[in-house]
Amino acid sequence: MKPTRDGFGEGLIELGRTNKDVVAMCADLTESTRAGWFKDKFPDRFFSFGVSEQDMYSAAAGLALVGKIPFASTFGVFASGRAWDQIRISIAYMNLGVKIVGTHGGISVGADGATHQAIEEIGLLRILPNMTIVVPCDANEARKATIKCVDIKGPVYLRLGRNPAPTITKEKDPFEIGKAATLRDGKDVTIIACGLMVKEALLANEELSKKGISARIINLHTPKPIDRKTIVKAARETGAVVTAEEHLTFCGMGSAVSEVLSEEAPVPMRMIGIRDRFGESGTPDQLLKRFGLTSSDIVKAAQEVIGLKKSG
């Protein structure tokens, strides 16, 4: 168990050692986002911006314009909503290689409540041209994503979590931004998940196989640019799809999958996600349960889409 933000912190230190152009910035959450780990090692290449996210993201654009590779971190809610126009004009419109790091993604932030739970930011940033969105499922993947996103020419949003997350991938597992990972093969239904929900999808798979259902599990860590080929193939071969994410069902990863499938391979589909409401305080486990983000919710949805497939 390890939070994905820790994977980011470790990856950033590695980058600090290997790439002198990498710089880090933070908006008064230096310890929380783990940018502080970089600051301790490379103080000259770290810039604190105080509580001014708009200023920080535009300044990140300026650093990118003179050849730096800035990783600018804060909580996901502030990185997206608070600085959206700055990201739109200063970063995405100019297609600059700013790495926007949003920690405390999802409802599992817990007790801080709705203001601090980023459940709409994948959508807010996905709709911007040139943007890449990466949602790692564990700390290993977060470390790899941090290192690999330097190779992406344009802006990247890295969505990270606050709490310890189960380790699913191995250090040696291949990871490529934009290439979905098929974790389990199956023929009756496809479950596409990202972030914390990948673990739930794997747990759902165990339940489903007890019922004699063969599920394909896909870790769609890159909602944008989306791996159309893998998704369309899975939909065609299994005939039913469930998506699962710690985000609103509007505009998130599930919507991205639905946009692809409705054009290329329409099949019965259900989205597991938060339905048109704000979050609230509670423990992470309580909240995941209340908002329908557990393996048993996925199992239920999988059975429904299989039923629709048969009745269709």
Next chain:
Amino acid sequence: MKKRPDIKELKKKAIAIRKDILTMLERAGSGHTGGSLSEVEILVALYYYKLKFDAKNPEWERRDRFVLSKGHGCPALYAVLADVGFFPKKELMTLRQLGSRLQGHPQLGLPGLEISSGSLGQGLSIANGMALGLRLNNNGCRVYCLIGDGETNEGQIWEGAMTASHYNLDNICVIMDRNHFQIDGLCCDVKEMAQLKSRWEAFGWHSIEVDGHDVERLMEALDEAEKIKRRPAIIIADTVKGKGISFIEHNNKFHGVAPKKEELKQALRELDKQLKKL
């Protein structure tokens, strides 16, 4: 210190740039006339005296950076960039047309342009980022950023003002085109804007007030700003919106409206008269 160019030549240049601006805008049929005309001398002092650049090599690493934060003032910048040789002058006549590199608000990709802009308030922060990065590179490059006065309604300007002084950015110089108007009217009526100089000083800036149409004073102010160590400098350039054309000066109708054909003719006649007087 670099030798200053002949003042009369610079005045001629300003008139020629104003002609280009008005001609482009009339051709385009829309665009920001008032705020383009007010910033002409500022751009002249920068591009014909202060800035280090190489029009043949726009990406030259050791160039100074000019950041147009008030993106709507781009017709003036386009005219200057073409005149100093970044792209052919005839391209000016494509302003605001489909497929043109001269977009209604600046878009990166036009040689000589350093940023895309148009959403106000972001340029100073971008300039700060550049200044921080250039300081790490330690190559002596400076960053100049032109903002509007109405633009300082944006809170981000003040966030940027704090950042520049916090980081002791003495390689940045902001120039404010203080033309006293914004879209809804006089700045002071839209949102109180008194004590501008002391406001910036309170934020830790070295602050200089000049007549923004006096090229000689502008050059002196730019030199003074460069000498300031360990803190940023701002030149508050007092200007006239629509400067140079009798019926456009102080006439806020021309904030976002281009001159019509007849208006252009009269404007060009006025500018020719000014040229003869020099």
